[in-house]
Amino acid sequence: MKQFTFSDINRQSGEILEAALIEPVALTKRGKEKLVIITAEKYHQLIGNSRAVAYTLEKAPDDIHNELMEGLDAIIDDSDDA
Template sequence: MRQFTTGDLNKQVGDVTDAASREPVVLTRHNKPRFVLMSYEHYERMRGCGDPRRAHAVSEMPDKHAELFGQAIERLARSQGYDDES
């Protein structure tokens, strides 16, 4: 992600907004990130994409997830640890 200072924004608004039209850019003030500038289209895509994670009660958990969950619980009960442990 490109970075510009707030002073750059004042002096080079065209360059900064051109960069922001391609990807979000960070605007810094006193060498610290302060703002993110992005195209409106990118902002709308971000806003429209809700968090894909979802919590389920066991009774409403999709069958595929319930099966994976059950397998993981069985491995833990046998003291075999998590899949990602060596």
């Protein structure tokens, strides 16, 4: 991860932003990381997709429903073994 200081922002903002499109960039102040610049895509991956969709069990698409039921069956099987 590339590092730049807060004072570099005024002199090298273009370079910093270009670097952040490729990989996370750390901004330091007095030798300590204070901020990390990441792409919007990476940010959304980290916080979870803000465009998530919720379904009721009855209205869930078949693949979602099947995955949920398999997960529940696995949990029940594990509790039976205990």
